Amino acid sequence: MPADTSPTSTPTRSVADQGRADLEGLPTEPGVKKKDPIVVASDVRRTFGGLTAVDVEHVEIQRGVITALIGPNGAGKTTFFNLLTGFDQPDSGSWSFNGTSLKGKSAYRVARLGMVRTFQLTKVLSKLTVLENMRLGATSQRGEKFWAGALPFLWKSQEQEITERARELLGRFKLDAKEQDFAGSLSGGQRKLLEMARALMVGPELVMLDEPMAGVNPALKQSLLTHVKSLREEGMSVLFVEHDMDMVRDISDWVIVMAQGKVIAEGPPRSIMTDQRVIDAYLGAHHDTDISELEQVVEAEHGKDHSA
Numbered sequence: 001m002p003a004d005t006s007p008t009s010t011p012t013r014s015v016a017d018q019g020r021a022d023l024e025g026l027p028t029e030p031g032v033k034k035k036d037p038i039v040v041a042s043d044v045r046r047t048f049g050g051l052t053a054v055d056v057e058h059v060e061i062q063r064g065v066i067t068a069l070i071g072p073n074g075a076g077k078t079t080f081f082n083l084l085t086g087f088d089q090p091d092s093g094s095w096s097f098n099g100t101s102l103k104g105k106s107a108y109r110v111a112r113l114g115m116v117r118t119f120q121l122t123k124v125l126s127k128l129t130v131l132e133n134m135r136l137g138a139t140s141q142r143g144e145k146f147w148a149g150a151l152p153f154l155w156k157s158q159e160q161e162i163t164e165r166a167r168e169l170l171g172r173f174k175l176d177a178k179e180q181d182f183a184g185s186l187s188g189g190q191r192k193l194l195e196m197a198r199a200l201m202v203g204p205e206l207v208m209l210d211e212p213m214a215g216v217n218p219a220l221k222q223s224l225l226t227h228v229k230s231l232r233e234e235g236m237s238v239l240f241v242e243h244d245m246d247m248v249r250d251i252s253d254w255v256i257v258m259a260q261g262k263v264i265a266e267g268p269p270r271s272i273m274t275d276q277r278v279i280d281a282y283l284g285a286h287h288d289t290d291i292s293e294l295e296q297v298v299e300a301e302h303g304k305d306h307s308a
């Protein structure tokens, strides 16, 4: 019988599965190189007067997975987010998204490249309706361009597309019944959902969430978690800062730990929580984190010391 020369029909892996496979077996050293990084940052430094808020030698964010950025208060997590997304500029260093240098690029241009973020304190505009907030999330409106101004039918069709996309996302985030309400009337958790939905208006590849669980009631937490996981299943990459260790453990594929401006450890969630470098960093600093898992380990160590 002739050999079967038909193309093999191995099923293609999803981006998320590929991303998770890429992380398997990586050494857990700070700055470890990833197989397919979506973000790479080197020697990124930001000082405020005499204080060094961020001093990251090297870090890579793997594509297709959910990465958590944790660390005690003042570790530099939010400042690092601001630097990566163009909301602040470092004193030195280089950082790129999909291989494109982001040095000197404004937050608006970074978002247009496909890297969007949300904020610890949501930036939804209280005096605009939910739908208006969503529409503001859409960049690249053809209507803004001079040639489209002269051709209103292009502008109108773009407007329509934006509204349709906004409504579709509001439906997905169960905010569709509130589209005409002022954003200021939403609960803390609903604002977080609105901010996440608005971030998706640009069709991003990387979504960065700064403390998505802060101020969210337990009933909405589960829904938020499901939404974050579904971003990954749709092929997006997620990087989030969080003090809620349950969320970190539940949904992240990889954890990066910062302390005093530096990346001090990285690894899968289970092993990172018992990593001595991480425990030491939390013990040596003030923290808002529920680190019961870390504390159990520390107590066990303490017990050993006393019985020695």
Ligand SMILES: Nc1ncnc2c1ncn2[C@@H]1O[C@H](COP(=O)(O)OP(=O)(O)OP(=O)(O)O)[C@@H](O)[C@H]1O
Residues within 6 Å of the ligand: 048, 051, 052, 053, 071, 072, 073, 074, 075, 076, 077, 078, 079, 080
């Ligand atoms: N605009 C600023 N001016 C002066 N100091 C700042 C500024 N922004 C941040 N810092 C300082 O930089 C350090 C890092 O702060 P940052 O907010 O990035 O930490 P964080 O890890 O996000 O903390 P938290 O978990 O409490 O939000 C802190 O000491 C903070 O006080």
